Amino acid sequence: MSIWSRITDALSALRQGEGLSAVFQRLNTPPERSVAFTIAVIALGAKMAKADGVVTRDEVTAFREVFHIAPADEAKAARVFNLARQDSAGYEAYAQRVAGMFGDDRNVLEDLLDGLFHIAVADGVYHPNEDRFLEHTAELFGVGERCFKAIRTRHVPDARPDPYDVLGVTPEMEIDEMRKRWRLLVRETHPDRMIARGVPEEAVKLATKRLTAINNAWDEILTERAAA
Numbered sequence: 001m002s003i004w005s006r007i008t009d010a011l012s013a014l015r016q017g018e019g020l021s022a023v024f025q026r027l028n029t030p031p032e033r034s035v036a037f038t039i040a041v042i043a044l045g046a047k048m049a050k051a052d053g054v055v056t057r058d059e060v061t062a063f064r065e066v067f068h069i070a071p072a073d074e075a076k077a078a079r080v081f082n083l084a085r086q087d088s089a090g091y092e093a094y095a096q097r098v099a100g101m102f103g104d105d106r107n108v109l110e111d112l113l114d115g116l117f118h119i120a121v122a123d124g125v126y127h128p129n130e131d132r133f134l135e136h137t138a139e140l141f142g143v144g145e146r147c148f149k150a151i152r153t154r155h156v157p158d159a160r161p162d163p164y165d166v167l168g169v170t171p172e173m174e175i176d177e178m179r180k181r182w183r184l185l186v187r188e189t190h191p192d193r194m195i196a197r198g199v200p201e202e203a204v205k206l207a208t209k210r211l212t213a214i215n216n217a218w219d220e221i222l223t224e225r226a227a228a
Helices: 003-016 020-025 032-049 059-067 071-086 091-102 106-118 128-141 145-155 162-166 177-191 189-196 207-227
Strands: none
Touching: 003 032, 003 071, 020 145, 032 071, 032 091, 032 106, 032 128, 059 106, 091 106, 091 177, 106 128, 106 145, 106 207, 128 177, 145 177, 145 207, 162 177, 162 207, 177 189, 177 207
16 A cells, blocks of 8 residues: 555544544554654645745645655645645644654654755745744754754755754864764664654655765865864
């Protein structure tokens, strides 16, 4: 059964009058966590799309890039998106539900933010309202300021990424401490690790961009230290 069929099953409860945010309560164990992850990215992405006042073709395409959506499944994905846009619940309620479900694994919440940033910058513009949306969502997730800054640095266009921000380290740290942080990030970005913590196979493409940014940042720091 594809993840989109499983999502359709999860949403069947809506016929009994439940709100979309309530669906997360029943999706707290594998493989349901991967279903919840997918719904969370699409639902929060739909709420975020309202933050800058417009849903562009690029943002819709970004969903297809995060999740490999086959033509036959596009209607199911669109249903989740539209339900979230029409739901009277604010994005805070969604974020709090998600935080409650994945709070035992902050890496999953960081994966979620990665997906939301990918969607936010898909049209080449990072709107101030999107920044406020994502910053507040990160706070509701319990993601620290340094980690949020690291994720934002990897995605925001027209800005040279600071390698220290990308790795979530500071220039004052010893190089061995930075190396440990780099190795940890590489390990946690491995697709197998991401799938194990609930990221659906359809979304592990997120790991490619993240791993490239992490390794580029580490190489830049090494080059800088060698020159010094």
